[in-house]
Amino acid sequence: MARWVGRRQRAEGTTMRLHSTAEILQIYQQKGRQLYGGEAVSQLEHALQCATFAEAADQPTAMIVSCLLHDIGHLLIEPFQLLEPFQYPFADGIASDHDTHADCASAVLRELFSPAVTEPIRLHVEAKRYLCAVEPGYWQSLSAASQQSLEHQGGIFGLEAAQAFIAQPYAAEAVQLRRWDDSAKVVGLPTADLSHFAPMLMACASGSALESG
Numbered sequence: 001m002a003r004w005v006g007r008r009q010r011a012e013g014t015t016m017r018l019h020s021t022a023e024i025l026q027i028y029q030q031k032g033r034q035l036y037g038g039e040a041v042s043q044l045e046h047a048l049q050c051a052t053f054a055e056a057a058d059q060p061t062a063m064i065v066s067c068l069l070h071d072i073g074h075l076l077i078e079p080f081q082l083l084e085p086f087q088y089p090f091a092d093g094i095a096s097d098h099d100t101h102a103d104c105a106s107a108v109l110r111e112l113f114s115p116a117v118t119e120p121i122r123l124h125v126e127a128k129r130y131l132c133a134v135e136p137g138y139w140q141s142l143s144a145a146s147q148q149s150l151e152h153q154g155g156i157f158g159l160e161a162a163q164a165f166i167a168q169p170y171a172a173e174a175v176q177l178r179r180w181d182d183s184a185k186v187v188g189l190p191t192a193d194l195s196h197f198a199p200m201l202m203a204c205a206s207g208s209a210l211e212s213g
């Protein structure tokens with residue numbers, strides 16, 4: 001068992017859950033200053049830029065929230081910074097050498113949000129593998145850190161896997177999220193702050209979650 005086991009809040013036996021939008025906002029307020037992987041922006045800056053791009057494109061609220069929260073998995077995995085590069089935990093606490101932050105995030109958010117929010121998040125890493133397979137020049141357009149992490153995310157899809165991926169519900173939304181994700185690494189880019197997006201989180205959260213939040 002990895003060292004983080006026992007430090008995470010768990011529900012339903014194996015997986016942590018978030019029960020209110022207030023908890024989510026608190027996570028970004030407390031941990032959002034962490035750097036976003038090998039990039040020059042923080043996790044919070046990256047999240048706000050991604051959500052701002054979606055809002056500027058007149059996307060539905062669920063998509064904006066999905067963009068805002070797509071990398072919350074990195075913040076939920078508290079000892080992430082202490083691990084060797086590209087050593088990630090699964091949501092159930094078992095160590096992995098694969099990047100599982102998308103699976104962690106979607107599992108943790110499932111109690112609060114509909115699939116329109118959680119599924120693009122779950123699929124956004126695979127969307128990179130897909131775009132590398134089908135779009136000439138896409139891999140070259142990625143940042144050095146994103147090119148490097150691809151290897152630990154399973155590498156470029158083959159043709160069959162790419163076709164199976166894009167046939168899934170919410171795969172198109174995940175591809176769109178991915179494009180904003182790739183662009184949301186601009187140092188000093190002005191965006192709205194977290195409080196601007198808080199009402200959108202509330203609007204997308206389930207009724208039971210609002211009551212407990």
Ligand SMILES: [Fe+2]
Nearest residue numbers: 046070071181
């Ligand atoms: Fe991201």
